[in-house]
Amino acid sequence: MAAPSLEAPRSTPYRRSTSRRSNYEMYSWLFMRLSGAVLVVLVIGHLFVNLMVGDGISGLDFGFVAGKWASPFWQVWDLAMLWLAMIHGSNGVRTIINDYAQRDMTRIVLKTLVLVALVFTVVLGTLVIFTFEPCPVGPDGAFLEGVPSFCTS
Template sequence: MTSTIDAPRSPYSRSPQKRGVNWEKWGWIYMRVSGVVLVVLIFGHLFVNLMIGKGVDALNFAFVAGKLANPFWQTWDVLMLWLALIHGGNGMRTLVNDYATTQLTRGILKSSILAAVVILIVLGTLVIYTFDACPAGSPANLLPSFCSAN
């Protein structure tokens, strides 16, 4: 007795003659690798922020400003930001491919996801690398207490 398996619902099929980069395979590999790296980055972030020193009581503007002034923590946070946003965007792209029924809908949704990911990555990276807790020329009454009035 033989039985056949129906073709999957996905409108995308990979023919054996097609050559080039298999983006779905690399997306799948990225999701696994970035997931493992994100677990390490997130738990490291939580451990440093919540367990070391005074714990939650130490979390304030000065603590964040001090961390963002350190190139190590800037790199850590940017890596976490980029990996998380691309990981989430790739997951959403996969959902759109699985559930959007028309080519137009799929294109609009995937373009929206791409735009959101790019905008958030650019804005987040700018905030991390350009953050200044004590900007020059600011009124002294608006500066945090740890800033020296110039």
């Protein structure tokens, strides 16, 4: 009585799974949680320094922004916050559009608008942070009105 033998499964050139979906939505889900955890620290820190410390919201003017962006620390902080918050927010709005906009065309148009706003805002904000001049001068070589006091001293 010979032992029964089983053929090896025919696996190789054939895909047994019919699913060819990408993991895009899983990575999107994961990104929301990871970026959210970082944003909690970045945004609450941002609010605390700008609204609670010093003169609070009354102290906000060009000089306040110039004083912060004179330091690479706050440049990197705000750059990270800009990118993460914009991608996190756009992805959240994308989810909301997918949930409530029923017509294909409505979804395409709304999501295109979100993408345009995302690219425009991130590019603009990044350029502003990197090309910021705390002590801008006019064509005559004199400081513009409203520059912070540390420019002239």
